[in-house]
Amino acid sequence: xxxxxxxxxxxxxxxxxxxxxxxxxxxxxxxxxxxxxxxxxxxxxxxxxxxxxxxxxxxxxxxxxxxxxxxxxxxxxxxxxxxxxxxxxxxxxxxxxxxxxxxxxxxxxxxxxxxxxxxxxxxxxxxxxxxxxxxxxxxxxxxxxxxxxxxxxxxxxxxxxxxxxxxxxxxxxxxx
Amino acid sequence: xxxxxxxxxxxxxxxxxxxxxxxxxxxxxxxxxxxxxxxxxxxxxxxxxxxxxxxxxxxxxxxxxxxxxxxxxxxxxxxxxxxxxxxxxxxxxxxxxxxxxxxxxxxxxxxxxxxxxxxxxxxxxxxxxxxxxxxxxxxxxxxxxxxxxxxxxxxxxxxxxxxxxxxxxxxxxxxx
Numbered sequence: 001x002x003x004x005x006x007x008x009x010x011x012x013x014x015x016x017x018x019x020x021x022x023x024x025x026x027x028x029x030x031x032x033x034x035x036x037x038x039x040x041x042x043x044x045x046x047x048x049x050x051x052x053x054x055x056x057x058x059x060x061x062x063x064x065x066x067x068x069x070x071x072x073x074x075x076x077x078x079x080x081x082x083x084x085x086x087x088x089x090x091x092x093x094x095x096x097x098x099x100x101x102x103x104x105x106x107x108x109x110x111x112x113x114x115x116x117x118x119x120x121x122x123x124x125x126x127x128x129x130x131x132x133x134x135x136x137x138x139x140x141x142x143x144x145x146x147x148x149x150x151x152x153x154x155x156x157x158x159x160x161x162x163x164x165x166x167x168x169x170x171x172x173x174x175x176x
Numbered sequence: 177x178x179x180x181x182x183x184x185x186x187x188x189x190x191x192x193x194x195x196x197x198x199x200x201x202x203x204x205x206x207x208x209x210x211x212x213x214x215x216x217x218x219x220x221x222x223x224x225x226x227x228x229x230x231x232x233x234x235x236x237x238x239x240x241x242x243x244x245x246x247x248x249x250x251x252x253x254x255x256x257x258x259x260x261x262x263x264x265x266x267x268x269x270x271x272x273x274x275x276x277x278x279x280x281x282x283x284x285x286x287x288x289x290x291x292x293x294x295x296x297x298x299x300x301x302x303x304x305x306x307x308x309x310x311x312x313x314x315x316x317x318x319x320x321x322x323x324x325x326x327x328x329x330x331x332x333x334x335x336x337x338x339x340x341x342x343x344x345x346x347x348x349x350x351x352x
Contacts, residue, residue, distance in 0.1 A: 009207025010185075021249065028204045031185025036214050037248050039287055072213050073197065077280035078287055079347075099278055099345045102289065104253035111215055111254055113278065113287070169275045169345040171255075 009033075037109040041081035042069025043117040044158040045094045050135035051155065052124060054089045056147055057131045064147035067114070067154055068092065082115045090133040093120040101157050101170035103150045114154045116161065149176065185209075213285040217257035218245020219293040220334040221270045226311035227331065228300060230265045232323055233307045240323035243290070243330055244268065258291045266309040269296040277333050277346035279326045290330045292337065325352065 010024035010033035024033045044067060045052040053065045068089040072081040079096045086092040094117040103112040124133045136142075138159065146152055157170040186200035186209035200209040220243060221228040229241045244265040248257040255272045262268040270293040279288040300309045312318075314335065322328055333346040 008205045009202060026185060026202070026205065026207065029184045029202065031202065033209075035250060037250060037252070038212050039215060072287070074211060074213060074285045075282045076213070076285075077282045078278065079280070080282075099275075099347075102254065102275055102278075104255070106251045106253045106256075109250045109252075111248070111289075168343045169278075171275075 035109075037106075037111055039072040039078065039081075040069050040110055040112040041072045041078050041085060041115070042067045042112065042154075043082045043086055043094055043096070043115045044100060044154050045086055045092060045117040045119050046158075047119040047122050047135050050137055051141070051158075052086070052090055052092055052119060052133065053136055053141070054126070054130040054133045056129065057126075058129050061147035063131065063145075065142050065145050065151070066147040067151050069112070069114070072113075078113050079115060082113070082117070086117070087127075089127045089130050091123075091125040091127055092133070094118065095120055098167055099169050100161060100167075101154055103153060103172050105150070112150055114150075114157075116158060116167070213282075213287055215248040215254065215257075216245050216286055216288040217248045217254050217261060217291070218243045218288065218330075219258045219262055219270055219272070219291045220276060220330050221262055221268060221293040221295050222334075223295040223298050223311050226313055227317070227334075228262070228266055228268055228295060228309065229312055229317070230302070230306040230309045232305065233302075234305050237323035239307065239321075241318050241321050241327070242323040243327050245288070245290070248289075254289050255291060258289070258293070262293070263303075265303045265306050267299075267301040267303055268309070270294065271296055274343055275345050276337060276343075277330055279329060279348050281326070288326055290326075290333075292334060292343070 010026045012025045012027050013022050014025045016032050054068055055065050068086040070085040086094045097116040100116045101114045126133050186202045188201045188203050189198050190201045191198055192208050230244055231241050244262040246261040262270045273292040276292045277290045302309050
C-alpha cells in the first residue's frame, strides 16, 4: 500500500484495554471493531423429489449452481433468514421443516445453518443474484458445477436424512 | 447527546450504494459497518448425571447461574468455541457429543448453538467470569436463579434428548 493511500475505518491492529485478543481499531477516531464470525442461512428445498438450485449471477463462483443461502441479517431469526434467501434468490416460497446441518468454515469465519425445507409452490424464478433457477431430480444435479463444497455436503446429507428419517443435525464431513 | 459529544466510529445511519438496508457509517472516514447477528456457543456438559453450571461474576445477570457459553471468535469452529468457553469459565475439559439446540434471539441479534457434551474430568474451577462453578444433580438445579431463559430451555432439552435418545436439534420453545 503506498503512502498516500489512506487507511479508512478500523485498519490498525491492537489489543484493547481489558481484552485478550487483537481487534481492528480506527486510527482516526479510536473505534474498536469487535468482529465475529458471520452466519449463513440456507435451505435444501424440495418439491416432491426435486431440489431447488440457483445459478449465481454474482461473484464468487459466477455461473455455478448453489443452494439458496446468504448472510443472516440483524433482528432476523435463522429460519426466517433461510426463507428470505429462498425468496430473494429464486422467488421461492418455502416451509422450513428443521435444521439439516451446521457447517463450520473457520478459515473464512463462517457458520452455515442449512435447513430442510419444502417448496409451497412449484413456480420459481431468478432473483437479481441468480442467472436462472431450476428444480433438479437427483440424477440431474450438476455436481461438477456446484459453487461450494458445502452445497454437495448439504445435498448428500439431505438425501441421507430423507432416506433414513434420522434428522440429527449433520456437521462437516471428516477432514473438512 | 449534547453538541460537544463526538460521534465516534460508525454512528450515522444510511443505505450504501448498491445495498438495500440501512447500515451504520462513520462520519469521519466513510467506513461502512456491515453488522450481522452474533453467534453464541455453549454446552450442557455432564459428568454422569450431574450438569456443569457457572455463577456469573459479570453483567448482565451478575450472581446468576448459567451454562458455559460465549461469543464465537473469528477463525474458530463452533464446537471448538464451546470447548474454549467451558475451559475459560469453568476450567472444564469437555468432549462435544453433538448439537443439542439452536436458539434464535432476533431481538438482540443472537443465534445460540448449544452442544451436548461430557466432562472429561470432574475437577472444575471458576475462571475470571465466574464466581463459582458446580456440578448439579437434576433436582438441585437452581431454576429460579438461572441467568437466561435459554439456560432453562437447554437443560430441559438435554434431559429430554438423553431420555428419548432423539437427538434432532431443538429450537426455541413455541412463542419464544
